[in-house]
């Protein structure tokens with residue numbers, strides 16, 4: 665089974681990149697293939713709203729988004745990870761999800777993807793109670809992309825040094841592993 669993880673945090677070695685590594689290590693140990701992409705390092709431009717993709721299925725822009733939708737389509741599981749920045753996903757993650765619009769014209773916009781999971785991390789330990797609307801909006805977008813099995817979690821109060829011992833992170837990973 666192939667999994668693609670899109671990390672929306674610009675922070676190297678932060679919470680999100682460490683969780684992406686944990687998922688990658690555990691899935692790989694079970695014989696699955698995992699691709700982790702740091703979208704903040706891919707120079708992805710914002711959608712221009714030109715609507716060409718509604719006719720052609722392709723974006724007119726030639727940038728870091730090239731090939732990513734193809735990679736997603738070959739995957740069985742899609743995982744989007746982002747820190748919360750002022751009550752929303754990072755700007756880079758929003759730009760990335762806006763650009764998925766060019767897949768909308770396809771009957772199966774995300775190809776082989778059977779399950780999509782969204783993980784939002786935040787500093788506030790009670791963030792799961794505060795940022796549900798952000799998670800729901802992102803889950804809706806994955807719904808427009810016709811992925812039926814979609815789920816999401818918000819985990820607050822993590823640090824790169826302690827997250828491997830977090831029961832919430834463990835639960836999240838166990839939930840993903842059950843989908844493999």
Ligand SMILES: Cc1cc2nc3c(=O)[nH]c(=O)nc-3n(C[C@H](O)[C@H](O)[C@H](O)COP(=O)(O)O)c2cc1C
Pocket residue numbers: 673674675677678679680681747748749750751752785786787788791820822
């Ligand atoms: C610009 C900025 C805005 C943030 N806004 C929030 C916020 O609104 N609520 C919150 O709980 N944490 C907020 N945080 C904290 C991050 O969401 C949190 O530390 C996250 O786990 C960092 O993940 P990372 O290490 O992968 O970047 C913010 C951090 C930054 C840098």
